[in-house]
Amino acid sequence: MLDVEVPASSARAIDARQPIISARQVTQIYKGGSAGAVTALSNVGFDIEQGELISLVGPSGCGKSTLLRILAGLNRPTAGTVELHGRPRLEPGPETAVVFQQPILLPWRTILENVLLPIEFRELALPAYRTRAVELLASVGLDGFENRYPHELSGGMQQRAAIARALIQDPEILLMDEPFGALDAMTREQMNLDVLRIWRESRKTIIFVTHSISEAVFLSQRVFVMSPRPGRLTEILDIDLPFPRSLDVINTDAFGRYTARIRGLLQAIGDVSS
Amino acid sequence: MTAVDSTPFPSARSAPPTRRRPVIANWARLMRRRPEWTITPALVVLMIAAWAFVTHVFNVPEFVLPRPEAVWSALVEGLSHGPTDAGGYWYHAGITIYESLAGLVLGSVFGGLIGFGLGSSQLLERTFYPFIIAFQALPKVALAPLLVIWFGLGFDGKIYITAIITFFPVLVSAIAGSHAVDPERLDLARSCNARPSQILRKIVIPSALPFLFAGLNVASALAVLGAIVGEFVGARAGLGMLLIQYDQAMQIAPLFAILVLLGVIGFAINYAVRVAERKYCFWAQRGRHAMAASH
Numbered sequence: 229m230l231d232v233e234v235p236a237s238s239a240r241a242i243d244a245r246q247p248i249i250s251a252r253q254v255t256q257i258y259k260g261g262s263a264g265a266v267t268a269l270s271n272v273g274f275d276i277e278q279g280e281l282i283s284l285v286g287p288s289g290c291g292k293s294t295l296l297r298i299l300a301g302l303n304r305p306t307a308g309t310v311e312l313h314g315r316p317r318l319e320p321g322p323e324t325a326v327v328f329q330q331p332i333l334l335p336w337r338t339i340l341e342n343v344l345l346p347i348e349f350r351e352l353a354l355p356a357y358r359t360r361a362v363e364l365l366a367s368v369g370l371d372g373f374e375n376r377y378p379h380e381l382s383g384g385m386q387q388r389a390a391i392a393r394a395l396i397q398d399p400e401i402l403l404m405d406e407p408f409g410a411l412d413a414m415t416r417e418q419m420n421l422d423v424l425r426i427w428r429e430s431r432k433t434i435i436f437v438t439h440s441i442s443e444a445v446f447l448s449q450r451v452f453v454m455s456p457r458p459g460r461l462t463e464i465l466d467i468d469l470p471f472p473r474s475l476d477v478i479n480t481d482a483f484g485r486y487t488a489r490i491r492g493l494l495q496a497i498g499d500v501s502s
Numbered sequence: 503m504t505a506v507d508s509t510p511f512p513s514a515r516s517a518p519p520t521r522r523r524p525v526i527a528n529w530a531r532l533m534r535r536r537p538e539w540t541i542t543p544a545l546v547v548l549m550i551a552a553w554a555f556v557t558h559v560f561n562v563p564e565f566v567l568p569r570p571e572a573v574w575s576a577l578v579e580g581l582s583h584g585p586t587d588a589g590g591y592w593y594h595a596g597i598t599i600y601e602s603l604a605g606l607v608l609g610s611v612f613g614g615l616i617g618f619g620l621g622s623s624q625l626l627e628r629t630f631y632p633f634i635i636a637f638q639a640l641p642k643v644a645l646a647p648l649l650v651i652w653f654g655l656g657f658d659g660k661i662y663i664t665a666i667i668t669f670f671p672v673l674v675s676a677i678a679g680s681h682a683v684d685p686e687r688l689d690l691a692r693s694c695n696a697r698p699s700q701i702l703r704k705i706v707i708p709s710a711l712p713f714l715f716a717g718l719n720v721a722s723a724l725a726v727l728g729a730i731v732g733e734f735v736g737a738r739a740g741l742g743m744l745l746i747q748y749d750q751a752m753q754i755a756p757l758f759a760i761l762v763l764l765g766v767i768g769f770a771i772n773y774a775v776r777v778a779e780r781k782y783c784f785w786a787q788r789g790r791h792a793m794a795a796s797h
Contacts, residue, residue, distance in 0.1 A: 300693050326693045332686050335785035336708050346694040348704065377785065397694065
């Protein structure tokens with residue numbers, strides 16, 4: 229009852245300082261079969277502010293995808309808590325949308341129908357979203373492909389459609405799980421620029437999982453460096469490179485220092501990859 | 503390659519002396535591309551010729567192997583009656599087709615529904631799978647006499663026996679199909695807060711369609727079998743009943759004519775299933791041949 233006495237202004241002030249995501253001592257243990265239990269994540273904690281662009285980087289098996297699944301509500305952590313706006317995340321919700329490693333487009337649906345799938349699942353008014361879907365597809369460079377089937381598109385175009393499918397849900401937080409890992413280097417650079425543009429235009433919070441150090445540095449305001457077995461958050465690195473970024477930033481000394489720093493951290497962990 | 507490319511008009515120079523070569527080459531290409539339209543019909547003609555040759559030259563008795571022309575005239579005679587005339591083939595064929603299709607539809611609808619039901623629940627599947635295995639090991643045609651006793655000489659018993667026979671391949675393929683759904687598709691659906699019924703409707707069933715059609719293919723081949731066995735046991739009409747009558751009367755030429763009709767009916771039902779598969783599983787055609795080869 230005392231809560232009623234608190235002035236509205238101070239409550240709002242608390243709200244403004246409250247992170248959009250806060251994780252505390254998140255641990256995930258998979259009960260394996262013959263191999264026994266595997267600790268995928270151990271005591272991971274962090275805060276993420278509204279509108280941040282964060283990368284999770286680390287070698288394969290460091291639990292970064294597991295962490296993303298927990299944020300998406302697809303996994304329930306074995307211990308610890310994840311809160312969105314101070315409310316515990318127990319299952320998937322409209323606050324987040326996921327772009328997976330694979331595009332996962334349904335082959336019997338056209339590109340437009342695939343983008344509208346989340347709208348059907350959430351039982352929102354389809355006609356209203358159809359226009360929006362066409363706009364989103366155009367914004368990711370897929371205008372004219374609405375009525376094509378997924379197999380008619382290249383891998384990069386399929387992943388663009390998957391991004392449009394995530395954006396149509398208008399989530400506060402966009403979770404991207406190594407979305408460009410299967411693409412060639414040039415397509416990948418273009419996709420990275422697209423992510424930066426989407427972030428700039430939509431001001432969404434984006435959490436981007438990758439095992440590419442340079443991709444992490446290029447995209448992010450902060451890079452979370454993770455170590456494997458058990459997965460831990462080793463270091464959080466601020467990337468002080470100005471926005472908007474173009475591909476030229478990759479050739480700067482500052483960029484090189486950041487990538488060298490992260491590579492050094494990963495080597496110190498004892499896992500030399502990429 | 504380069505030598506050929508360097509001559510300015512190779513076809514203009516080589517065409518006149520070998521004018522007939524391209525025709526043969528075209529036929530060879532057509533045969534390689536469409537063997538089912540060229541080589542297969544040729545083989546059918548060849549087999550009928552061999553059949554005629556054997557029966558004429560060795561004077562095979564009519565009741566062992568009738569001559570093709572005798573079968574042909576029996577077929578023409580049988581088909582010359584109207585569809586309501588119980589003395590002709592159309593009437594009986596109509597009844598057998600009706601029993602086969604009704605049984606196939608009934609069996610596959612139940613097979614599909616129960617299959618997806620069991621496939622979506624570990625508990626249900628593990629509870630009922632022993633029954634399915636036990637029932638599948640039973641030769642279903644052995645139930646035909648019982649069903650004729652229960653449902654009489656009319657259509658119903660034949661429809662039910664056909665339904666029972668076609669039920670199992672569809673059931674098993676629906677269960678297998680619902681297990682084969684890519685778990686990533688389920689993750690995607692869950693991340694969008696899809697309800698289980700939505701996941702079943704929009705993800706699981708469409709994903710399982712290629713499996714389901716593999717089962718339907720088998721079922722469609724078994725549909726005519728069910729109807730015929732039912733008619734063998736006891737019926738007032740149908741091609742199966744005609745077969746028994748001609749057999750007992752030692753009229754082997756019309757018996758062969760009925761066999762030809764049954765072959766055509768079975769082929770047509772299976773073809774209809776394949777057309778439906780091409781329409782609803784157009785997206786799975788690329789992987790189909792690999793799947794078929796692994797069976």
